[in-house]
Amino acid sequence: MKTYNQMGLIGCGLMGGSLALALKQARVVKSVVGYSKSPSTTARAKAKGVIDLEAKSAMQACAGSDLIVVAVPVSATGATFKSIRQFVQSNVLTLDVGSTKQDVVKNAEKFLGWNAQYFVPAHPITGKEVSGVDHAEAGLYRGSNVVLTPTPATDLDKVQDAQALWAAVGARVHVMSPSEHDAIMAGVSHLPHLVAFAFMNGLLSQSDYSAMVKLAGPGFRDFTRIAAGDPVLWRDVLLANRTEVMGQLRQLVLSMQAFQKALHDQDGDALEQLIKKASKARNEWRS
Amino acid sequence: MKTYNQMGLIGCGLMGGSLALALKQARVVKSVVGYSKSPSTTARAKAKGVIDLEAKSAMQACAGSDLIVVAVPVSATGATFKSIRQFVQSNVLTLDVGSTKQDVVKNAEKFLGWNAQYFVPAHPITGKEVSGVDHAEAGLYRGSNVVLTPTPATDLDKVQDAQALWAAVGARVHVMSPSEHDAIMAGVSHLPHLVAFAFMNGLLSQSDYSAMVKLAGPGFRDFTRIAAGDPVLWRDVLLANRTEVMGQLRQLVLSMQAFQKALHDQDGDALEQLIKKASKARNEWRS
Numbered sequence: 001m002k003t004y005n006q007m008g009l010i011g012c013g014l015m016g017g018s019l020a021l022a023l024k025q026a027r028v029v030k031s032v033v034g035y036s037k038s039p040s041t042t043a044r045a046k047a048k049g050v051i052d053l054e055a056k057s058a059m060q061a062c063a064g065s066d067l068i069v070v071a072v073p074v075s076a077t078g079a080t081f082k083s084i085r086q087f088v089q090s091n092v093l094t095l096d097v098g099s100t101k102q103d104v105v106k107n108a109e110k111f112l113g114w115n116a117q118y119f120v121p122a123h124p125i126t127g128k129e130v131s132g133v134d135h136a137e138a139g140l141y142r143g144s145n146v147v148l149t150p151t152p153a154t155d156l157d158k159v160q161d162a163q164a165l166w167a168a169v170g171a172r173v174h175v176m177s178p179s180e181h182d183a184i185m186a187g188v189s190h191l192p193h194l195v196a197f198a199f200m201n202g203l204l205s206q207s208d209y210s211a212m213v214k215l216a217g218p219g220f221r222d223f224t225r226i227a228a229g230d231p232v233l234w235r236d237v238l239l240a241n242r243t244e245v246m247g248q249l250r251q252l253v254l255s256m257q258a259f260q261k262a263l264h265d266q267d268g269d270a271l272e273q274l275i276k277k278a279s280k281a282r283n284e285w286r287s
Numbered sequence: 288m289k290t291y292n293q294m295g296l297i298g299c300g301l302m303g304g305s306l307a308l309a310l311k312q313a314r315v316v317k318s319v320v321g322y323s324k325s326p327s328t329t330a331r332a333k334a335k336g337v338i339d340l341e342a343k344s345a346m347q348a349c350a351g352s353d354l355i356v357v358a359v360p361v362s363a364t365g366a367t368f369k370s371i372r373q374f375v376q377s378n379v380l381t382l383d384v385g386s387t388k389q390d391v392v393k394n395a396e397k398f399l400g401w402n403a404q405y406f407v408p409a410h411p412i413t414g415k416e417v418s419g420v421d422h423a424e425a426g427l428y429r430g431s432n433v434v435l436t437p438t439p440a441t442d443l444d445k446v447q448d449a450q451a452l453w454a455a456v457g458a459r460v461h462v463m464s465p466s467e468h469d470a471i472m473a474g475v476s477h478l479p480h481l482v483a484f485a486f487m488n489g490l491l492s493q494s495d496y497s498a499m500v501k502l503a504g505p506g507f508r509d510f511t512r513i514a515a516g517d518p519v520l521w522r523d524v525l526l527a528n529r530t531e532v533m534g535q536l537r538q539l540v541l542s543m544q545a546f547q548k549a550l551h552d553q554d555g556d557a558l559e560q561l562i563k564k565a566s567k568a569r570n571e572w573r574s
Contacts, residue, residue, distance in 0.1 A: 125504040145502050174502065187490055188503040192510040194546050195482060200565035202535070202542035203474055213572055215432050215461065216475040217412040222509040223479040227569040231562040235555055242550045248489070249547060253540070255489035259481050260536060263529045268522055275518040278487035282514040285500055 001164050003027065004093070008065030009034040010058045010080055012045035014128060015097045016071025017136030020050050022169035023067075025138045035061040036133075037072075045133045062087035067165075070096040075236040077104050081111035088112050093161050094119040099185065099233075100240040101149040101178040109151075120162040121149045123181065124171060125189070131230050142170035149178040186244035191252060193234055194245065196227035288451050290314065291380070295352030296321040297345045297367055299332035301415060302384045303358025304423030307337050309456035310354075312425045322348040323420075324359075332420045349374035354452075357383040362523040364391050368398035375399050380448050381406040386472065386520075387527040388436040388465040396438075407449040408436045410468065411458060412476070418517050429457035436465040473531035478539060480521055481532060483514035 007029045009016050013036070023029040034051030035058050036042040045051045055061035062068050062084045072080050077098060081088075088094045098104045101121050108116040126144035128135055146166045150159050159175070166173045176184075203209055213220075238245055262271040294316045296303050300323070310316040321338030322345050323329040332338045342348035349355050349371045359367050364385060368375075375381045385391045388408050395403040413431035415422055433453045437446050446462070453460045463471075490496055500507075525532055549558040 125502060127505070145504065147502065180498075184495065184499045184502055187493065187499050188507045192486065192506055195486065195543065196510060196569075197562050197565035198542040198546055199479065199482065199539055200568050201545070201561060202538045204564065204568050205538065205542070206474065208471065211467075212471045212474050215412060215434065215471055216572070217432065218414070219479055219513045220475045222512045223483060224569050224572075225509045226506045227565045229562070229566060231559050231566050234562050235559040238546075238550060238558060239553060239555055242553065246547065246550055249543065251489045251492065252486055253543070255485040255492070256482065256536065256540070258488070259485055259525075260533065263525060263533055266526060266529065268526055271525060272518050272522040274488060275484050275516070275521050277491065278484035278514045279516060279518050281487050281491055281500075282483075282511050285503070285511075 001028070001168060002161055004029045004065075004067040006030065006065045007032045007067040007069060008055070008061040008063075008087070009051060009069050009071065010061055010084070011071035012036040012041050012051060012133050013071060014131045014133070014135050014140075015124065016069055017045055017048075017050040017133040018138065018140035019069060019071070019097065019124075019169065021136055021138035022141055023165070026168045028165060028168045029067060033061045033065060037076075041133055048133060048136070050133055050136055058083045059087070066092055068092055068094040070094070073233055073236055074098040074100055074103065074240050075232075078107035078111060081107055085112050085115070088115045088118055090118055090155070092118060093158055093165070095122045095162060095165075097122060097124055099123055099189070099237045101147075101181045103240040105149065105151055105178045116151075117153050117155045118158055120154060120158050121178065122162060122166065123147045123149070123185070124166070131233070139170075141166070144171050145174060146171040147174045147176060147181050149176060149181045151178065182241050182244050186241055186248045190238060190241055190245045191248040193226050193229055194238060194249065195252065196224050197229075197234070200224060200227045288315070288455060289448055291316045291352075291354040293317065293352045294319045294354040294356060295342070295348040295350075295374070296338060296356050296358065297348055297371070298358035299323040299328050299338060299420050300358060301418045301420070301422050301427075302411065303356055304332055304335075304337040304420040305425065305427035306356060306358070306384065306411075306456065308423055308425035309428055310452070313455045315452060315455045316354060320348045320352060328420055335420060335423070337420055337423055345370045346374070353379050355379055355381040357381070360520055360523055361385040361387055361390060361527055362519075365394040365398060368394055372399050372402070375402045375405055377405055377442070379405065380445055380452070382409045382449060382452075384409060384411055386410055386476070386524045388434075388468045390527040392436065392438055392465045403438075404440050404442045405445055407441060407445050408465065409449060409453065410434045410436070410472070411453070418520070426457075428453070431458050432461060433458040434461045434463060434468050436463060436468045438465065469528050470531050473528050473535045477525060477528055477532045478535040480513050480516055481525060481536065482539070483511050484521070487511060487514045
């Protein structure tokens with residue numbers, strides 16, 4: 001398969017750092033030049049062997065790279081594209097790893113112009129509650145789903161190269177439009193995060209919060225795990241995908257109202273049917 | 288510590304079966320006589336060594352027992368108390384394992400009358416998505432929280448015996464009133480279940496459900512794990528604790544509206560503060 005002499009990594013966090021490790025382990029990439037906004041992050045990435053060379057700027061990370069990976073918070077994608085636009089060329093594969101795609105594509109078109117065709121938007125659907133290069137690991141993408149969201153303008157060879165690259169680190173690769181991606185993610189990822197955050201805040205507003213969470217069991221633990229997510233990352237994701245997220249939120253409220261009505265009416269049959277439907281679907285998921 | 292010659296187990300499911308195994312392993316109980324509504328369950332419990340003798344009725348399981356454990360669905364508690372009332376006596380410790388407590392106490396007072404004082408309502412806060420005696424294990428209660436909810440009428444010696452019994456199987460024992468228990472559980476357990484069920488139903492109502500759940504990742508997996516719960520069990524729990532659950536649901540809706548407003552106003556600062564509060568609380572839980 002196609003290999004790369006030099007990967008320019010912009011953003012040496014959990015996602016970017018793990019991809020660098022995975023691509024080197026798979027011998028898809030020979031060496032990695034990395035840049036992070038915080039110099040101490042870049043230094044730690046170097047010390048951990050995640051990157052081979054420290055760059056002083058995003059531009060320096062891109063110079064001479066035949067693979068560019070933009071792994072910054074989604075809100076920083078536009079500014080990053082702006083600073084590296086001269087390096088996004090036909091002989092270079094450029095990827096991102098952002099959780100929302102319509103806004104990323106809009107920024108690519110705005111700041112990369114004609115050369116946005118050589119950029120393949122990507123969203124690896126994985127992660128941990130913890131972030132940062134210290135948690136980066138080569139196996140992060142093994143078995144995970146990765147969605148590529150090319151536009152009609154995207155170079156087809158680049159899409160194929162991106163598919164091969166993600167497959168090489170063990171991911172299952174899907175291709176769909178940016179809007180389809182964002183609609184799906186609003187439902188299965190962004191809304192659950194919003195609800196988990198709101199649920200924690202609902203408990204916190206009650207006077208017996210401490211007594212409550214002291215008795216919280218494994219159901220609470222799993223249901224709220226994603227509430228521990230990074231505030232800035234999730235602020236950006238929810239804002240970037242706000243229209244879809246608000247639509248999903250309305251859907252959930254409707255769905256909760258059916259439960260509210262069954263409880264209010266003490267209608268055991270209706271309640272059982274509602275739960276049965278959900279339980280069946282969840283039991284059949286990936287089984 | 289106090290030991291028991293014979294445990295009469297009514298309901299040989301996951302919770303009752305695991306308690307039988309744990310109490311025998313801890314040498315707190317010598318032998319177990321078990322009864323389940325379904326004869327095939329009772330037979331499987333015998334074959335698995337969860338019980339030592341099969342009883343043909345709840346009464347037969349209680350005859351000669353100095354420990355009685357009622358481990359039936361909460362909706363069957365009243366009928367069970369009615370059928371065994373003659374065996375709930377001062378020389379016998381009687382427990383249940385139900386997830387709601389005010390309704391159980393009400394049924395105890397109604398059907399056991401004066402002898403309700405020898406019954407110690409108990410809720411072990413643990414479980415699995417799977418139910419049934421086949422999943423019973425001696426270690427289920429190790430490290431879990433167990434709440435005892437005696438009333439002012441409950442015999443104090445019996446409360447102490449129940450505390451010792453649950454401590455012997457490795458549980459952390461808490462004592463509080465039935466209403467305090469139900470209020471807490473509505474917040475940290477019953478509401479999350481209701482929301483997880485409603486969330487699955489909200490997705491199911493959308494035409495691209497299959498495409499959505501195909502791309503669902505680890506966040507979805509954990510957030511919805513409890514949606515796989517048993518429909519009859521959860522129907523009963525939600526109905527039994529409906530007033531508290533509806534109160535918690537209103538609280539969550541308020542909390543979700545704060546997110547909705549921040550998204551609508553595109554107010555990044557407000558959104559970040561909301562997420563930060565939730566994330567901090569979740570990160571500090573049990574750490």
